[in-house]
Amino acid sequence: MSKHKRQMNLNVFLMNVGHHEAAWRHPGTEPQHITDLGYFTRLARLAEQAKFDSLFLADILAVGKNVKHGAALAGLEPFTLLSALAAVTERIGLIGTVSTTYNEPFHVARKFASLDHISKGRAGWNIVTSGSDIEANNFNQDAHPEHSKRYDRAAEFLDVTTGLWDSWEDDAIVIDRESGTFSEGAKVHEINHDGHFFQVRGPLNVPRSPQGYPVLVQAGSSEDGKEFAARYAEAIFTAQQTLGEAQRFYADVKGRLGKYGRHPDELKILPGISAIIGKTEAEAKEKEQELHELIIPEYGLNQLSNMLKVDLFTYPLDGPLPELPNVEEINGNKSRFQLVADLARRDNLTIRQLIQRLAGGRGHRTFAGTAVQIADELEEWFTQGGSDGFNVMPPYLPEGLEAFAEEVIPELQRRGLFRTQYTGSTLREHYGLNRPVNKFVNVPLSRVSGV
Amino acid sequence: MSKHKRQMNLNVFLMNVGHHEAAWRHPGTEPQHITDLGYFTRLARLAEQAKFDSLFLADILAVGKNVKHGAALAGLEPFTLLSALAAVTERIGLIGTVSTTYNEPFHVARKFASLDHISKGRAGWNIVTSGSDIEANNFNQDAHPEHSKRYDRAAEFLDVTTGLWDSWEDDAIVIDRESGTFSEGAKVHEINHDGHFFQVRGPLNVPRSPQGYPVLVQAGSSEDGKEFAARYAEAIFTAQQTLGEAQRFYADVKGRLGKYGRHPDELKILPGISAIIGKTEAEAKEKEQELHELIIPEYGLNQLSNMLKVDLFTYPLDGPLPELPNVEEINGNKSRFQLVADLARRDNLTIRQLIQRLAGGRGHRTFAGTAVQIADELEEWFTQGGSDGFNVMPPYLPEGLEAFAEEVIPELQRRGLFRTQYTGSTLREHYGLNRPVNKFVNVPLSRVSGV
Numbered sequence: 001m002s003k004h005k006r007q008m009n010l011n012v013f014l015m016n017v018g019h020h021e022a023a024w025r026h027p028g029t030e031p032q033h034i035t036d037l038g039y040f041t042r043l044a045r046l047a048e049q050a051k052f053d054s055l056f057l058a059d060i061l062a063v064g065k066n067v068k069h070g071a072a073l074a075g076l077e078p079f080t081l082l083s084a085l086a087a088v089t090e091r092i093g094l095i096g097t098v099s100t101t102y103n104e105p106f107h108v109a110r111k112f113a114s115l116d117h118i119s120k121g122r123a124g125w126n127i128v129t130s131g132s133d134i135e136a137n138n139f140n141q142d143a144h145p146e147h148s149k150r151y152d153r154a155a156e157f158l159d160v161t162t163g164l165w166d167s168w169e170d171d172a173i174v175i176d177r178e179s180g181t182f183s184e185g186a187k188v189h190e191i192n193h194d195g196h197f198f199q200v201r202g203p204l205n206v207p208r209s210p211q212g213y214p215v216l217v218q219a220g221s222s223e224d225g226k227e228f229a230a231r232y233a234e235a236i237f238t239a240q241q242t243l244g245e246a247q248r249f250y251a252d253v254k255g256r257l258g259k260y261g262r263h264p265d266e267l268k269i270l271p272g273i274s275a276i277i278g279k280t281e282a283e284a285k286e287k288e289q290e291l292h293e294l295i296i297p298e299y300g301l302n303q304l305s306n307m308l309k310v311d312l313f314t315y316p317l318d319g320p321l322p323e324l325p326n327v328e329e330i331n332g333n334k335s336r337f338q339l340v341a342d343l344a345r346r347d348n349l350t351i352r353q354l355i356q357r358l359a360g361g362r363g364h365r366t367f368a369g370t371a372v373q374i375a376d377e378l379e380e381w382f383t384q385g386g387s388d389g390f391n392v393m394p395p396y397l398p399e400g401l402e403a404f405a406e407e408v409i410p411e412l413q414r415r416g417l418f419r420t421q422y423t424g425s426t427l428r429e430h431y432g433l434n435r436p437v438n439k440f441v442n443v444p445l446s447r448v449s450g451v
Numbered sequence: 452m453s454k455h456k457r458q459m460n461l462n463v464f465l466m467n468v469g470h471h472e473a474a475w476r477h478p479g480t481e482p483q484h485i486t487d488l489g490y491f492t493r494l495a496r497l498a499e500q501a502k503f504d505s506l507f508l509a510d511i512l513a514v515g516k517n518v519k520h521g522a523a524l525a526g527l528e529p530f531t532l533l534s535a536l537a538a539v540t541e542r543i544g545l546i547g548t549v550s551t552t553y554n555e556p557f558h559v560a561r562k563f564a565s566l567d568h569i570s571k572g573r574a575g576w577n578i579v580t581s582g583s584d585i586e587a588n589n590f591n592q593d594a595h596p597e598h599s600k601r602y603d604r605a606a607e608f609l610d611v612t613t614g615l616w617d618s619w620e621d622d623a624i625v626i627d628r629e630s631g632t633f634s635e636g637a638k639v640h641e642i643n644h645d646g647h648f649f650q651v652r653g654p655l656n657v658p659r660s661p662q663g664y665p666v667l668v669q670a671g672s673s674e675d676g677k678e679f680a681a682r683y684a685e686a687i688f689t690a691q692q693t694l695g696e697a698q699r700f701y702a703d704v705k706g707r708l709g710k711y712g713r714h715p716d717e718l719k720i721l722p723g724i725s726a727i728i729g730k731t732e733a734e735a736k737e738k739e740q741e742l743h744e745l746i747i748p749e750y751g752l753n754q755l756s757n758m759l760k761v762d763l764f765t766y767p768l769d770g771p772l773p774e775l776p777n778v779e780e781i782n783g784n785k786s787r788f789q790l791v792a793d794l795a796r797r798d799n800l801t802i803r804q805l806i807q808r809l810a811g812g813r814g815h816r817t818f819a820g821t822a823v824q825i826a827d828e829l830e831e832w833f834t835q836g837g838s839d840g841f842n843v844m845p846p847y848l849p850e851g852l853e854a855f856a857e858e859v860i861p862e863l864q865r866r867g868l869f870r871t872q873y874t875g876s877t878l879r880e881h882y883g884l885n886r887p888v889n890k891f892v893n894v895p896l897s898r899v900s901g902v
Contacts, residue, residue: 031626035568069632077562088538088539117486184519199588201588206486
């Protein structure tokens with residue numbers, strides 16, 4: 001591995017049996033194990049052996065209506081699972097989704113500070129604002145709050161959580177048994193936040209954690225989402241279908257950091273990739289076809305209807321999409337709506353074809369080919385201004401992860417694009433991110449590095 | 452061990468460095484490790500080797516003003532820690548406190564269902580309603596809600612969480628790959644709860660867990676608390692100073708179960724015991740004195756002022772307590788207030804003496820003696836209608852737990868009062884509790900046993 005070559009960051013996004021919506025029907029997957037810690041331990045250790053920067057668990061606060069034909073996100077609550085995985089792994093980062101719309105900042109700050117301690121600095125938070133009425137209905141609300149209001153709440157939520165993470169200075173605990181001083185009171189701060197959404201006195205009841213803050217990740221790519229990311233996020237998981245789109249997104253978001261006093265390197269952009277890998281291209285395409293044949297149209301129609309906010313069940317499967325609402329009317333995942341609408345229009349797809357195109361990654365880029373072919377693609381995106389690395393989304397597990405770990409990663413390593421050993425111990429170190437300066441400490445307004 | 456002799460249930464209540472308020476100043480404790488998973492892993496495995504039914508982590512949603520002279524409950528968020536401990540233990544039950552006042556039932560139901568899956572049926576929930584304004588101030592409220600209102604909320608909270616735990620029938624998941632049926636839709640239920648505090652549609656997004664529900668534990672001993680326990684709880688952690696008090700409490704609570712259609716055996720009563728163990732009684736008393744000499748009066752005064760809702764800093768340490776408010780005026784831990792007030796009056800204690808008496812267990816029973824002496828006491832309480840077992844509160848760690856595990860438990864085993872091997876695998880099996888019948892399943896209104 002060249003010492004000076006820019007390195008990719010690779011996250012593996014684990015979803016129960018894999019990202020392909022029909023993965024659970026594939027004979028190689030283990031849907032009977034989606035609530036089994038042993039199953040996830042195997043996957044996490046496999047990813048760690050392959051030197052992934054991090055693993056990621058997504059979340060939604062409801063079970064969809066698709067429970068009959070699959071259950072992509074029914075299973076273990078991600079945070080519970082990440083805490084357990086912290087105990088059985090040593091180096092890989094542990095990123096979980098937590099919604100700012102249906103949580104309280106004190107709880108969230110506390111959980112991430114605890115996970116960061118337990119994992120010795122490997123916690124990351126994928127900040128989402130949630131996107132559906134079915135979640136609202138589990139939290140005393142008839143309907144999901146409006147998009148921009150959710151982002152206002154998210155911004156205030158971040159102000160509170162970062163304040164709480166700073167509320168204990170790094171050297172607050174002194175443990176002087178002789179004098180009876182456990183901690184220096186002057187280094188443990190109330191935050192006295194009194195805002196529009198939250199009133200929180202603090203301090204947090206967890207001392208400052210190894211990373212200071214968990215790595216802050218964001219996944220919304222709407223206008224509000226990009227601005228939020230530019231201000232707060234240190235990594236973005238994003239769905240981009242073509243290199244051109246990825247390059248435009250990359251330049252757009254990186255260009256926004258300056259106004260918040262941030263350097264473009266302080267935010268890593270990781271497009272999703274759901275890759276089916278074969279010894280030959282033909283074998284990969286065959287595997288893809290095999291998975292596509294397991295798709296249950298009713299499941300795909302339901303997913304697609306939710307994404308597009310149109311009931312597609314009344315339209316012919318082999319006909320075109322009906323007229324869609326304007327993106328302005330979408331109060332959910334705006335950027336995904338736009339991506340799917342553009343994709344259908346650009347490639348002139350029928351509803352059935354669109355379902356197949358989305359089945360592997362819900363709008364994330366899909367790929368079927370050899371390890372060399374996929375490495376070529378990743379290298380191109382990475383070197384041509386499309387990304388800082390990738391959010392690897394195995395379409396079916398464990399095989400999809402095994403193939404990526406055993407064939408694609410060694411190819412990237414041969415090209416000097418990815419680490420062969422962990423060089424750091426925290427997630428911030430893996431991603432090359434600075435440790436946040438504590439805002440209660442009186443130092444110049446710059447960032448210090450190292451832990 | 453006699454096969455037919457009634458067996459004690461023993462829970463170990465782990466608190467950072469131990470329950471004695473000065474434990475962190477004792478040279479044998481490890482206050483530098485209170486955020487270290489390795490430290491808690493050692494303690495959990497030690498407790499598991501000793502065949503404890505369960506370990507318990509308490510919680511409070513704020514850091515007190517005592518941060519300078521100790522930090523009993525600053526450290527890791529209990530649920531995060533329990534999840535990690537689930538991964539490194541195999542048989543011991545894992546009980547955590549979660550407040551119904553400052554949480555949403557959907558989140559709580561989900562976390563416990565997940566922990567129960569991850570631990571293969573070892574989760575327990577200590578249900579508290581919280582007791583202080585400092586917690587309210589971290590959750591957008593100026594003051595703590597009134598006592599009976601908190602219990603009303605707790606009752607509705609339990610209705611929602613038990614509904615959610617039942618929302619997937621045990622055999623809902625079928626995984627028929629051929630027909631494409633992941634789960635039987637008719638066995639996954641919305642709960643459509645529309646109550647005073649909560650509106651929750653459901654279903655939960657976690658399939659029903661090994662125990663059905665986590666073991667439901669309760670720790671309040673006020674009138675509201677006892678009634679709540681009789682209706683919902685399967686174990687009670689309680690503070691009782693004398694056998695007489697313990698017997699009255701035991702008879703009182705067990706006597707309330709009938710009106711809820713429950714048998715007295717469906718609720719296990721576990722008084723707390725903080726024991727200092729020596730090879731001789733003199734050695735034990737010496738250790739106790741050593742710990743008492745480490746007490747910082749300011750810390751104790753603060754704790755006591757909080758318990759009694761009176762600012763004691765203005766009264767002489769070696770004088771009596773001032774006049775106290777009526778218990779009706781206490782909007783916090785009413786039963787602990789009463790216990791402390793009674794104790795001071797009964798034994799005619801000065802403020803300093805009272806601080807020392809409370810230092811080992813905050814009002815729980817303390818003891819210093821040999822393993823045989825403590826076993827005698829436990830046996831007496833257990834056989835004379837005072838308890839079904841005990842909540843063991845090591846005053847300092849790890850030594851206090853080691854001594855109990857290596858000296859007291861073998862003595863109890865010799866007397867045939869405690870298991871020498873785990874006979875069950877779930878926490879319900881350890882405690883001899885039935886698995887709850889799913890309320891959506893059309894069966895006669897009785898309980899089925901076994902998992």
